[in-house]
Amino acid sequence: MSEPAITVRNLKKVYGDLVAVGGISFDVQRGEIFGLLGPNGAGKTTTLECLEGLRTPDGGSIRILDADPSREPRKLWNLIGVQLQTSGLPASMRVDEAMRFFAAYHGVAPRQDLLARLGLSAKLHAQYGELSVGQQRRLALAVALAHNPPVIFLDEPTAGLDVESRSELHALMQELRQAGTTLILATHDMAEAEKLADRVAILLRGKIVTIGTPREITATGAGWTKVSVRTEHGSVLRNGPSFPAVRRRLEQEGYAVFFSTDPGPTVSAIIAHVEAQADRLIDLRVERPSLEERFLEITQNRGAQ
Amino acid sequence: MTAFAQHFSFEFRTGLRDRSLLLLNYLFPLGFYVMMGYLMGSINPQFTNTMVPAMIVFAILSGTMLGRPSTVVEAREAGIFRSFRVNGVPALSILAIPALTSIFHTLIVGAVIALTAGPLFKAPQPEHSLALAGITVLTAFTCAGLGALIGVISANSQVTILWSQLIFLPSMMLSGMMVPMSMLPKGLASLAKVLPATYAMQAFQGLAYGRPAQMDPRACVAILAAGGLLAFALGILLFSWDRRNETRRLHPALAALALLPYAIGAALL
Numbered sequence: 001m002s003e004p005a006i007t008v009r010n011l012k013k014v015y016g017d018l019v020a021v022g023g024i025s026f027d028v029q030r031g032e033i034f035g036l037l038g039p040n041g042a043g044k045t046t047t048l049e050c051l052e053g054l055r056t057p058d059g060g061s062i063r064i065l066d067a068d069p070s071r072e073p074r075k076l077w078n079l080i081g082v083q084l085q086t087s088g089l090p091a092s093m094r095v096d097e098a099m100r101f102f103a104a105y106h107g108v109a110p111r112q113d114l115l116a117r118l119g120l121s122a123k124l125h126a127q128y129g130e131l132s133v134g135q136q137r138r139l140a141l142a143v144a145l146a147h148n149p150p151v152i153f154l155d156e157p158t159a160g161l162d163v164e165s166r167s168e169l170h171a172l173m174q175e176l177r178q179a180g181t182t183l184i185l186a187t188h189d190m191a192e193a194e195k196l197a198d199r200v201a202i203l204l205r206g207k208i209v210t211i212g213t214p215r216e217i218t219a220t221g222a223g224w225t226k227v228s229v230r231t232e233h234g235s236v237l238r239n240g241p242s243f244p245a246v247r248r249r250l251e252q253e254g255y256a257v258f259f260s261t262d263p264g265p266t267v268s269a270i271i272a273h274v275e276a277q278a279d280r281l282i283d284l285r286v287e288r289p290s291l292e293e294r295f296l297e298i299t300q301n302r303g304a305q
Numbered sequence: 306m307t308a309f310a311q312h313f314s315f316e317f318r319t320g321l322r323d324r325s326l327l328l329l330n331y332l333f334p335l336g337f338y339v340m341m342g343y344l345m346g347s348i349n350p351q352f353t354n355t356m357v358p359a360m361i362v363f364a365i366l367s368g369t370m371l372g373r374p375s376t377v378v379e380a381r382e383a384g385i386f387r388s389f390r391v392n393g394v395p396a397l398s399i400l401a402i403p404a405l406t407s408i409f410h411t412l413i414v415g416a417v418i419a420l421t422a423g424p425l426f427k428a429p430q431p432e433h434s435l436a437l438a439g440i441t442v443l444t445a446f447t448c449a450g451l452g453a454l455i456g457v458i459s460a461n462s463q464v465t466i467l468w469s470q471l472i473f474l475p476s477m478m479l480s481g482m483m484v485p486m487s488m489l490p491k492g493l494a495s496l497a498k499v500l501p502a503t504y505a506m507q508a509f510q511g512l513a514y515g516r517p518a519q520m521d522p523r524a525c526v527a528i529l530a531a532g533g534l535l536a537f538a539l540g541i542l543l544f545s546w547d548r549r550n551e552t553r554r555l556h557p558a559l560a561a562l563a564l565l566p567y568a569i570g571a572a573l574l
Contacts, residue, residue, distance in 0.1 A: 052391055054546070074393065082391040088383040090315075092322045097315055102392045104311040127322075143392070 005030045005065060005151055005182040006051065012059035013046050013206075020046040022206035023060065028184060028199075030150075033177050035197035036186040039299055042203040044186040045085055048153055051184070052082050064151055078106065081144035085155035085186070089139070091129030095120050098128065098143055106147035114142040117172065119165065133160035141169070151182045158192060170196060190292035200291070202298055209298055218294045224248075224259040227266055228285040235279035236270060243269045255283070312398055316406040320368075329372035330410040334364035338418055342426040352483075356428040357419055358509035359482040361441055362502050364414040369407050369448040370455070370473050374465035376403070377456025386546045396544045400457070400537065404449035411445040412438070429514070437513040440526070444505040447529045450536030451501065451563060457540045458557040476502035481510075486519055498571035499564055504529050520574040528574075531566040539563050 006028035013021040021043040028034040036044045049055040051062055053069035053076045062069050067076040089098055095115065103110040115121060118138040128136060137160055144152060154173075158166045173183055173196055187193055193200050194214045201211040210217055224247065229236050236256040245262035260266035263286055274281050289297075306314070320326045338360040345352035352359075377400075380386055389399060419437060422428035431437040451472065459465040477483060479493055480502035486494060497503045504525040511522025518525075539562060542555055 054387060054390065077391060077393040080391070084384065084387055084391065088385050089388055090319065090380065090385055092319050093315060100306070101308075101311050101315055104306060104308040105393050107308075140388070143388075 002030055004028055005032070006034075006184070007063040008047075008051070008060070009062075010060035011047065011050060011057055011062060013043075013050055013055060014058050019206050021050070021057075024201075024203070024206070024208045025060075026201055026208065026211060028182055030182055031177060031180045032198045033173065033183045033185060033196050035193040035200035036184065036203060037188075037190065037193055037200055037295060038203035041205075043206040044203055045155060046206075047203070048155055048184065048186055052080065052084075052153055053077065078147065079149055079151055081147065081149035081152040083137070083141045083144045083152075083154045083157055085159075088136075089128045089143075091127060093128045094125055095128070095131070095139055096124040098139060099146060102143045103146045108147045111142070111146045114145055115139075117168075118142050119168070134162060134165055137161065138165065138169075145176075150180070151184070152176065153184045153186075155186045156188065157185065158187070158189060166192075190290065190295055194291040202295060204299060214291045218289050218291055220294075224261065224289060225263040225266075226285075226287045226289065227258045227260055227263055227270065228252075228255045228283070228287070229258070229270055229274075229281070230255045230283040231274055232280040232282055233277070235274055235277035241273060243273070308394075309398070309402070312394070312402045313406060316403045317409060319403075320406055320410050323376075326368075326372050326376070330368045330407070331414060333371075334360070334367045334414055335417065337363060337367075338422075339425075342422070342428075346426050353422075353426055353428045355481065355485070355506070355510070356426060357422045357431065357437070358440075358506055358513065360418045360422070361411075361415045361437075361509075362444060362480070362482055362505050363477070364418065365411050365441070365445045365448050365505075366473050366476055366502060368411050368414075369404070369445060369452040370469045373403060373407060373449065373452040374456035374459060374469055375462045377453060378459050378462050378465055381545065382461070382548060384547065390546050396541055396546075400453045400540050400544065404446070404453055404537070407449045407452070408442055408445040412441060415441045431509075431513040432515040433513050437509065440505060440508045440513060440529075443508075443526060443529050443533070444501065447501050447505075447533035447536065450533045450540065454536045454540040454543070454560050454563055457543050457545070458560045472500065476500045479503065481506035495571060498574070499567045501529060501532055501567065504532075504567070504570065520570070524570070524574055528566045528570040532563065535566060536563040 004027035009025045010023045011021055012023050036047060038044050046055065050057045051064065051069060053073040056070050064076060065079050067079055069076050099110045099115060118141060120135065120138060120142065123131060123135060131139065141157060158169055161169065176183060185197060197214060199211065199213050200217065201208045237251055243258060244265040245260045246258045246266055247261060248259040250257050258266060267286060320330050341360065342356065386399065423430050455465055455468045459468060479489060479497035480500050482502065486497060489497060507518045507520045508522045508525040510516045511518035539560055543557055543560060
């Protein structure tokens, strides 16, 4: 196995009395999309900023390819592309100027193809201050990719984007991964992380509370499968019978929702009951818990502690 | 184009595109020049003797001290420096290139003033035009350094206005731009000697116009150069990339050292 693209060991960052990051360790493999998830204030952005060389850690070590961010920032900035969560460009800077400006600082030719790919061809002469939030974020991404960096950091990349732009960005991220680029994605969008990330780490109060593939993380939860049923006469609704392996039930928008630890017998028993009651099944859905549900479970449990 | 050329080109155009910079680089100093030419020319004909250097110094102060500092603060607060940093733009370029473009804008305005003041207002022409241009560049460099330093140490735009006005207003009244230094009371004359504009006016008088100056004009040039270099050096040392100021290496109060050359000048000249 090749060396990881990113190695973080016991990373610590403190602001006064606040421990923003409290000694976290993880590796990111080359060509991997790695998601950093967590509620506001969990330490995602601080972790990213330490990795990007924008903050000096108070402890621990970071290695990005062959660069140490705090000691070799110049080397680092040619290896990484960064779309910051809170950043901007000068309001009077035009789209084509921004591409030329940053490409020149990286010593590469401007990438007009990236501007076209990100839907900015028609805005080449528009000033940054005249762009919509979504267009500004797409320009920031185009600039981050201009020098074809092997590692890319994306902090809330789809915030403010419409559905079409979001889908286009997801496709671009998949392409970059296939080309061997390592992507670190900090996001609040669990569906996005579940869809794109090879592995995710969930941060809470500056600590990693779980790390793994989205499937591994959802599998390590309470183990419920959600079975949602809707029938013509509502025979499984209120005062319905109990079904095997069901730990919890609720009613939601005309559906009876059962949380089962063994969905096979549960579904069989529900169908048998509906037929026995001369009722008719309208809809039946069997869903594994999503990353979002698992995330909420983890953060609520830890919050209660 | 190289990174420097791209950056310079962008900053120069910003000085024309940005309405507040356009106002402070061109419209305000040229408007003030025309107004003073007509007004003071009739009230106080002696004013025309110092009109060209005074209006050039005014243009420099307007562009560098009133215009630039708030752009530094706004860029820092908007996260623009963070974007620059992760793309390898050095702090030196962030401070020096806008200053360089300010010098160019000032030279354009200075040329307009120098070329039109004679035909329009019968202002005397300098004996040494090259000295006029050289002192213009040097004064713009010095004031651009101070402007950058004010932007670097100020927490917000309101504070930049306070610091800028603390230099701009006394410069207007005491440096010899409006009233000859020889007419100032002794205490105010001493105060005038801590202002870069005073040294600029003395250098213009002695070296560009060949008139007797109250301070050695060559020493004034040396003090302006030292003041400019010190202001830029302090600006880079105290520069912070974002509002958390984590990257600032020294206390902002050290910015007061930028006035050291003028304090030495006040003591010796």
